Amino acid sequence: MSVTTNKVMGIGKKLVLAAGLVLFMGACNKQLDIQSSRQADEKGHWDSYEDARSGLIGLYGLLRAAVADNNAHWMWGELRNGDFQSVYRPDLKAVIEGNLNASFPTIEAVTNWRRFYAVINASNLFIERVAGCKADQRYTESYYKLDVAQARAIRAFTYFYMARIWGDVPLIINTKEGSFDELPRTSQATVLSFAEQELIAVAPNLPFLYSGIDPAQIFPNNYYGYNSSQWLNAPITRLAAYAMLAHIAAWQGRYIDVAVYTEYVVNNATKSNLSLVTTINLVTTLFNSGVNNNYNQLVGFSFNRNMGETTSEGHIEQLTLATTTLYPMSKQLPEIYVSKDSIAAAFPRSNGGTDQRFGVDPASVQQTIYTNYFENYSAAVPVFKKIRVVDGNVGNAGQFAVFNSSIVFTRLEEIKLLRAEALAVLGQTDASYQELNGIRSIRGLASISPGPSRDLLTEVFAERRRELMGEGWRWYDLVRFNRLRRTNPAFNELIDKGGIYWPIAQEVLNRNSKITQNSYWQ
Template sequence: MKMTLTATNKVMSVGKKLLLATVLMLFMGACNKQLDIKSSRQADEQGHWDSYEDARSGLMGLYGLLRAALADNNAHWMWGELRNGDFLSVYRTDLKAVIDGKLNASFPTIEAATNWRRFYAVINASNLFIERVAGCKADQRYTESYYKLDVAQARAIRAFTYFYIARIWGDVPLITATKEGSFEELPRTNQNAVLSFAEQELVQVAPNLPFLYSGVDPAQIYPNNYYGYNSSQWLNAPVTRLAAYATLAHIAAWQGRYIDAAVYTEYIVNNASKSNLTLVSTTNLVTTLFNSGVNNNYNQLLGFSFNRNVGETTSEGHIEQLTLANTTLYPMSKPLPEIYVPKDSIASAFPRSNGGTDQRFGVDPASVQQTIYTNYFENYSAAVPVFKKIRVVDGNVGNAGQFAVFNSSIVFTRLEEIKLLRAEALAVLGQTDAAYQELNAVRGVRGLASVSPAPSRDLLTEIFAERRRELMGEGWRWYDLVRFNKLKRTNPAFNMLIDKGGIYWPIAQEVLNRNSKITQNAYWQ
């Protein structure tokens, strides 16, 4: 039965001083360590929300804060990619602890990853923006259409942030207004209530977000030449209507509400062309999709860029910092990567039974050492292969070394990921033919033959195997393992993690020390 949004009735001073510190973060801002410091200047921010420039810098500051929260200490990959994943640590014991699930190990990087404070900086700044930005309408340039669009983005950013941290810590404090006071003094809110709030917010604001910023708008609902930039300059950002629906789809899937996940993903697939979204060829996937500085990144459905063109290259906050090393093809002074995918995991993810046709990584079935496609890995014959799927090094790669800088984006989701999520939802709902159709659409663009129902084939296993291949290195592996094992319930050790709350991270001791109303996740007590 065809599902529609109607059928389910469902369909984002930070103040002047702080804003001036973040105004340079246009197009997602710079990863500034000052963003991790809790502001103590709110008392004098009341009078600094009265101009077009205040609104613009305030909104861009929200994106900068969120990107900094994801990038700090490469935590996006620590949370989503390393635990029980395909990557192993070459020499870093802190990363090995994360990979092994020892999340209460005493390492500064793990302690930082257990601290949610930087995400509450995003939430607090979003609340402040929503409450104060109406004052900017005193400036005639800041029209009602700007105001409605900007508030919709701020609410979407806040909702996305709550979804993101609920996946990491489970129950988290829900703060929806600055008048509620300091977040350290509030107890944790049930995860389902937090996700329900995020979903309600996104359902309300999604229709107020455009498919493209500064795009063609015959109805003249949205500002033309938004904040003085054309559509090509707003690539990857800000949050679009389809990005809001992508977040809604993932909230629903995380909660096991696959009817809603199917509805939301259907809307994205049916309207993809309105946001210039397409399935990306393998070559463009590895060379341009993650590149913040190119002009064809509409396909970053929801991404956080480090644009070289506006001086946002950094040495941290990129998976390249962990995965790149010296190879014959790309000489570097760094002899070994910090993490790598071992050969047995590569062989498991990209089996020779595929006949070497997988354009991401293919091995000749007649010779295990002879690679046909090397878009994901190089130095396969060495003891430590190098993961090169995401390689956006600023400047001359041959001169890059221990202190290389990068400008790859943190891509949260793209059309391929959404189609595989849709295949997952349809498979759970028993719509097998439609699920195979979505799965095969992604397989086809990677050079793989279509698969169809067979007595020995488990559709969900096929879908999650494809997600493993397609999304490797993008921060999905742990969350996919959680959803897969919630559905299958065939892994006793993982069942225990799910049932006892071990799928969530412990809460930083700093947070516990500062707020007696916050209790540690039971599994980590």
């Protein structure tokens, strides 16, 4: 799935933005920030096929905005304690060092959960009102069931995403029209249980492919007028729901469930046209929002050039790209980079230079063999170019460049490594090595096997570090690894005292007296 806006329905960027704005203004988090921002009579907007379609598009658009705004996806998941360093921005340096209560506009913006509650309230409104669209004969029962399943899945995913960032968050599952009560935070366990049960309930109501072959005729044959080749990697599929379930279970340390959910995704991958991606396609096509047949973004957020979704923000390229010998840009230095020490730790010379993502000749000091992840390795500041989808003329790209890369939450390689993690924890060593070596082999690395000095779980997380660099997983992987190992006293303190979660924005606290700051940041 790629939760895109215009590509999904192909009805124009203005309609998407209008739908998102109506939903945002009409139902934005009355329970949390008290102030009503209602601007339209919602009852008059739920009686046609077009209303359902634009309402659903609005949900995807709001969710994409929530994770992309201020490059928040990488602030939350990639920078803190990770491999990237800041070149010149003190706000990014503060995030990297874990000073999350530092006074910077960027940090204040990404500690504010309001955008996520715009998604929650819009989803609640859609679920409650979209049945009215069945008054239009074109909006059949099969459309209704499928659309509601998507809305519930979007809401569940949003709650999971928030819980990883802030821990306890208010759980709101209906619009509560006319109610302006302040609501406290709900325990993370309750929130994640709700998200899991929602995904379990709706997964059977989601197809493996939209407008695909459906002998049982459960799903619309030509969903919103588009065939399966036009749907490509959008929107939420059944396998996407199971991938989300796997990650909810992993965050809670329920590895038996992780093994079950990931097994379902792996065993049914071909039904959604999922496959492992070669290294060259990983860096050139997987993250490109406009590449045909890109089903492999299992859960992601697209910015399609053909639909006018090219943007200058919400892409990691904005932070990582700068001029290189092979790729000239007007921007001379990136905002963040991976130091040579971190590169050497992630891609050791003991691999013999065979890693196709980035390989260094073990017999030479700086001779690179593969440069799919990094360029300008000989310079003081190497350029991370694994994800580089720049729109327009290369020579003019730089300070004002615009991009088309997708934000990929998960893909088949990530799920197989998550499965390897679960199997290692469960003591199923041979099966774990099989999954791990499967990923190593497609990246040019030799298989590994048990040995007296080899720790399987460490090897799995080392491979996740290499494979998923720049995709927003590093911080969450560190949390899970240290929860399992408990050998790092400083990280143990973060876990035990709630320091793994972000502080809540002061704006949120000011608007609702029942919301309390995370104890670590008080």
